[in-house]
Amino acid sequence: MHSKAHDVSAPSLLETLRTGTGLLHVALEKRLPFFSEHLDTDWYRRLLQAYYGFYQPMEAALYGSGLIPDGYDAASRTKTPTLVNDLYALGLNEHTLRVLPRCTQLPDLDTPAACLGTLYVLEGATLGGQVLRREMALRLAIDADNGGAFLDIYGVETGRRWKDFLDYLARVPLDATARERAVIAARSTFSGFEQWLDSQEVLL
Ligand code: HEM
Incomplete structure (x- = not known):
């Protein structure tokens, strides 16, 4: 029988994710204050604290789900520890970090496809990080040593690691329903x- 999963005319998972999230990316990018003339170190620190409040529970839920398809190198792609180091560099201590608010309304990570959709968003964000890293160095003199490591998390390896991630995505067989499930999760991660x-x- 003809299987949709192997239909060469069907859009790939990556194409489906891109078309499904492109507008949400543009909308979020516009509201992030990285390029605002009013951004100062205090606002940057509050922004990174808010990032932590999302990434920490999000990564805990992802890695705790046991649903990430084989082949994803979670240990080397985890971002929360780098955010923690940045926040220490920006003046937080163990106590102030522990009491930071954390997001409780996370996307449903109930299928491998949903995990992939969310990982696509978190991995893709490392690409924009390269633009933001340069901007923060110029405007606030923040770099990897004093609170900006998260924005440059993969450093010179950013492009290669994105490509590796895309290769991984392409290797996971997903049918049309699962691809749709991945897009829903990616969209909920953005929103x-x-x-x-x-x-x-x-935000602005
Ligand atoms: C002001 C903030 C941001 C800027 C300037 C920015 C910029 C960029 C740039 C330049 C790319 C690479 C596009 C390409 O090479 O074709 C990119 C890709 C991407 N960004 Fe952002 N970004 C920002 C924030 C974010 C955030 C907060 C997220 C998610 C949490 C995110 C998720 C993604 C994803 C998933 C991709 C991959 C798109 C694809 O090629 O499939 N970005 N971004």
Whole structure:
């Protein structure tokens, strides 16, 4: 029988994710304050605290789900520890870190496809990080040593690691329903992140 999963005319998972999230990316990018003339170190620190409040529970849920398809190198792609180091560099201590607000409304990670959709968003964000890293160095003199390591998390390896991630995505066989499930999760990750940042009053 003809299987949709092997239909060469069907859009790939990556294409489906791109078309499904492109507008949400543009919307969020516009509201992030990295290029605002009013951004100062205090706002940057509050922004990173809010990032932590999303990434920490999000990565805990992802890695705790046991649903990430084989082949994803979670240990080397985890981002929360780098955010923690940045926040220490920006003046937080164990106590102030522990009591930071954390997002409780996370996307449903109930299928491998949903995990992939969310990982696509978190991995893709490392690409924009390269632009933001340069901007923060110029404007606030923040670099990898004093609070900006998260934005440059993969450093010179950013392009190669994105390519490796795309190769991994392409290797996971997903039928049309699962691809749709992945897009729903990717969209909820974008919108959940935006709503969370909004609630923390760090957006424009
Ligand atoms: C002001 C903030 C941001 C800027 C300037 C920015 C910029 C970029 C740039 C330049 C790319 C690479 C496009 C390409 O090479 O074709 C990219 C890709 C991407 N970004 Fe952002 N970004 C920002 C924030 C974010 C955030 C907060 C997220 C998610 C949490 C995100 C998720 C993604 C994803 C998933 C991709 C991959 C798109 C693809 O090629 O499939 N970005 N971004």
